[in-house]
Amino acid sequence: xxxxxxxxxxxxxxxxxxxxxxxxxxxxxxxxxxxxxxxxxxxxxxxxxxxxxxxxxxxxxxxxxxxxxxxxxxxxxxxxxxxxxxxxxxxxxxxxxxxxxxxxxxxxxxxxxxxxxxxxxxxxxxxxxxxxxxxxxxxxxxxxxxxxxxxxxxxxxxxxxxxxxxxxxxxxxxxxxxxxxxxxxxxxxxxxxxxxxxxxxxxxxxxxxxxxxxxxxxxxxxxxxxxxxxxxxxxxxxxxxxxxxxxxxxxxxxxxxxxxxxxxxxxxxxxxxxxxxxxxxxxxxxxxxxxxxxxxxxxxxxxxxxxxxxxxxxxxxxxxxxxxxxxxxxxxxxxxxxxxxxxxxxxxxxxxxxxxxxxxxxxxxxxxxxxxxxxxxxxxxxxxxxxxxxxxxxxxxxxxxxxxxxxxxxxxxx
Amino acid sequence: xxxxxxxxxxxxxxxxxxxxxxxxxxxxxxxxxxxxxxxxxxxxxxxxxxxxxxxxxxxxxxxxxxxxxxxxxxxxxxxxxxxxxxxxxxxxxxxxxxxxxxxxxxxxx
Numbered sequence: 001x002x003x004x005x006x007x008x009x010x011x012x013x014x015x016x017x018x019x020x021x022x023x024x025x026x027x028x029x030x031x032x033x034x035x036x037x038x039x040x041x042x043x044x045x046x047x048x049x050x051x052x053x054x055x056x057x058x059x060x061x062x063x064x065x066x067x068x069x070x071x072x073x074x075x076x077x078x079x080x081x082x083x084x085x086x087x088x089x090x091x092x093x094x095x096x097x098x099x100x101x102x103x104x105x106x107x108x109x110x111x112x113x114x115x116x117x118x119x120x121x122x123x124x125x126x127x128x129x130x131x132x133x134x135x136x137x138x139x140x141x142x143x144x145x146x147x148x149x150x151x152x153x154x155x156x157x158x159x160x161x162x163x164x165x166x167x168x169x170x171x172x173x174x175x176x177x178x179x180x181x182x183x184x185x186x187x188x189x190x191x192x193x194x195x196x197x198x199x200x201x202x203x204x205x206x207x208x209x210x211x212x213x214x215x216x217x218x219x220x221x222x223x224x225x226x227x228x229x230x231x232x233x234x235x236x237x238x239x240x241x242x243x244x245x246x247x248x249x250x251x252x253x254x255x256x257x258x259x260x261x262x263x264x265x266x267x268x269x270x271x272x273x274x275x276x277x278x279x280x281x282x283x284x285x286x287x288x289x290x291x292x293x294x295x296x297x298x299x300x301x302x303x304x305x306x307x308x309x310x311x312x313x314x315x316x317x318x319x320x321x322x323x324x325x326x327x328x329x330x331x332x333x334x335x336x337x338x339x340x341x342x343x344x345x346x347x348x349x350x351x352x353x354x355x356x357x358x359x360x361x362x363x364x365x366x367x368x369x370x371x372x373x374x375x376x377x378x379x380x381x382x383x384x385x386x387x388x389x390x391x392x393x394x395x396x397x398x399x400x401x402x403x404x405x406x407x408x409x410x411x412x413x414x
Numbered sequence: 415x416x417x418x419x420x421x422x423x424x425x426x427x428x429x430x431x432x433x434x435x436x437x438x439x440x441x442x443x444x445x446x447x448x449x450x451x452x453x454x455x456x457x458x459x460x461x462x463x464x465x466x467x468x469x470x471x472x473x474x475x476x477x478x479x480x481x482x483x484x485x486x487x488x489x490x491x492x493x494x495x496x497x498x499x500x501x502x503x504x505x506x507x508x509x510x511x512x513x514x515x516x517x518x519x520x521x522x523x
Binding site: 239241242250251252253254255299300301302303304308309310343398399 | 415416428429430433434436449453454456457458459460461462463466468484486487488489
């Protein structure tokens with residue numbers, strides 16, 4: 001792998017940019033790998049990367065049925081924050097946020113991390129109390145957040161309407177070091193680094209079965225032939241249940257469609273991320289100037305990656321109320337992604353009933369922000385059999401009643 | 415946008431008039447059941463890519479619960495039926511079989 005640098009740009013400029021090489025290789029699958037990761041989204045690629053970087057395991061294949069980063073990695077609203085209530089969540093999301101800060105240097109790939117700050121509006125007394133509690137919890141967890149006043153909100157976001165017709169802004173939970181990143185670049189950067197370590201990233205390779213022998217995984221069958229492995233990591237978000245079926249176990253997961261939309265590009269008007277969870281909508285401005293808008297999930301099991309009009313209406317109505325100046329903005333694109341929801345809205349990073357099979361899923365509506373932390377912890381779990389970051393997120397927590405309840409606490413727009 | 419017909423009051427309406435209530439036909443095990451059975455009842459939902467049976471409530475209408483048979487991939491609604499059953503009625507099963515040959519669910523097809 002040739003390093004990207006200012007020098008490389010200058011060198012290539014002098015020879016008509018003929019020297020750039022492919023960012024990652026597209027090899028044919030081999031017969032056997034030490035570790036196979038199913039799913040070349042952010043989480044899968046990050047897992048492969050940290051397996052190599054932290055544990056020296058590089059005989060790894062990452063299988064992807066579509067194209068690299070074409071699932072939820074390319075469909076989210078790119079928000080990175082770690083202001084969660086529960087200790088286990090705060091630990092993994094804060095690890096993730098801190099890895100994001102230096103990820104561009106680490107991968108030698110510009111992921112355009114922008115620590116612009118994330119603001120979660122409190123628009124009811126209940127939310128005020130909830131966010132004050134979160135701010136206190138975050139202080140104990142070592143996550144820097146603060147509860148700010150309406151006047152400070154207006155200072156940070158001049159375009160906001162504090163006296164909303166339905167819900168006036170009473171304050172906000174503010175995490176100054178949270179922000180956004182270029183979502184595709186995260187997948188591409190990890191893929192390039194994995195490929196440079198000698199790992200095989202195999203696209204258009206759909207897993208159709210999981211082979212087992214005496215309760216232990218021996219490999220997978222795919223549309224490109226059988227591939228043997230010692231360990232298998234399933235990192236396929238909305239399709240986790242499908243893969244679990246192949247492995248002969250079940251998951252406490254239901255898949256729903258979550259949608260987002262972007263407007264036409266406009267001049268810079270808002271340099272923070274604003275989430276308004278009472279009225280159900282959140283918005284940030286991309287570097288291209290588009291307003292990136294996320295809304296709620298469909299209320300029923302759904303595998304259509306498209307979303308529905310009445311949710312767009314609900315979201316846009318909420319945002320016009322909060323930001324009156326966007327009322328005449330034209331929307332450019334709208335899309336949906338399939339998110340895997342657990343009962344307690346926390347992820348599952350766990351061993352499974354099949355020995356050698358590990359699963360990383362259930363990130364629900366908030367997976368992008370967790371990519372580096374999730375990969376870091378899941379790689380440790382796969383390499384060593386246990387990890388302090390993932391210890392609380394086992395599958396057995398449902399049976400044992402140790403929920404990590406973030407469904408209300410996180411204030412995530414569901 | 416789904417369009418559902420409430421079998422209780424007969425009204426056909428868009429999904430905004432209804433509220434989804436999750437998987438239908440879940441068996442709740444009685445006293446003396448094992449931890450495994452209770453765990454399955456509480457958490458191990460089926461999450462099919464295809465034919466799915468769900469509970470729905472006519473929330474902004476008659477307020478009654480009913481069941482719907484639906485495809486989670488195409489959003490096609492095969493039909494709705496009374497919630498007072500332990501399995502989908504034969505005409506719903508026939509309709510699904512006509513649209514999805516070879517389809518099966520639990521012990522019957």
